[in-house]
Amino acid sequence: MKKCTVTVVRKACYPDLSEKYENPLEHACDLEEGQVFVSENGARPDGLCESAWGVMQPFVAALARGEGNFFDGWMKNPFSAMISCNDGFRPVSFYIEATEE
Numbered sequence: 001m002k003k004c005t006v007t008v009v010r011k012a013c014y015p016d017l018s019e020k021y022e023n024p025l026e027h028a029c030d031l032e033e034g035q036v037f038v039s040e041n042g043a044r045p046d047g048l049c050e051s052a053w054g055v056m057q058p059f060v061a062a063l064a065r066g067e068g069n070f071f072d073g074w075m076k077n078p079f080s081a082m083i084s085c086n087d088g089f090r091p092v093s094f095y096i097e098a099t100e101e
Helices: 015-021 050-064
Strands: 003-011 036-039 080-084 092-099
Touching: 003 050, 050 080, 050 092
Parallel strands: none
Antiparallel strands: 003 036, 003 092, 080 092
């Protein structure tokens, strides 16, 4: 299996949606843009949000098996994916890329 890097590319925030729909939260997300995680054998890296992992895990698992070319040429690098977490108030975008061991 290949290793995969998971890089936090962008964090967004929609305070208007939070104000309208969300109960106040003291703390929501510790991830920072530029932060890099390494998945070995398709496992969730320590420190990576479990909710975000649930969305990206199928892509990481496929890339770790050497698969790629999702959606017939979606990504310039066929052994990568751009995935966002499912937080509609503070979505985080991740660039996932298979790397050689």
